Amino acid sequence: MGFKVKHYAAKTVPANSSLEWELILTELIIGSLCAAFAKIGYDAAMLLIFIPNLVIALVCFGFIGLSIFHFIREKRSKPSE
Numbered sequence: 001m002g003f004k005v006k007h008y009a010a011k012t013v014p015a016n017s018s019l020e021w022e023l024i025l026t027e028l029i030i031g032s033l034c035a036a037f038a039k040i041g042y043d044a045a046m047l048l049i050f051i052p053n054l055v056i057a058l059v060c061f062g063f064i065g066l067s068i069f070h071f072i073r074e075k076r077s078k079p080s081e
Contacts, residue, residue, distance in 0.1 A: 019071045024064055031060030
């Protein structure tokens with residue numbers, strides 16, 4: 001026995017140039033935690049803790065910078081309405 005399902009596509013909101021605060025906040029928290037663990041690993045001379053956490057922290061902070069850069073570039077290239 002089959003069921004008849006009516007599916008209507010959701011109305012989409014046009015993408016605009018907005019800064020994604022949840023993404024930046026998440027990356028900031030993860031980057032800060034990994035930077036703190038990297039500092040602890042450096043002070044304890046444990047490269048197995050220091051190097052991976054340092055790489056993750058740098059990538060997180062780099063993504064934050066990249067998001068802000070793209071936001072500013074998009075705002076400058078978009079004509080004022």
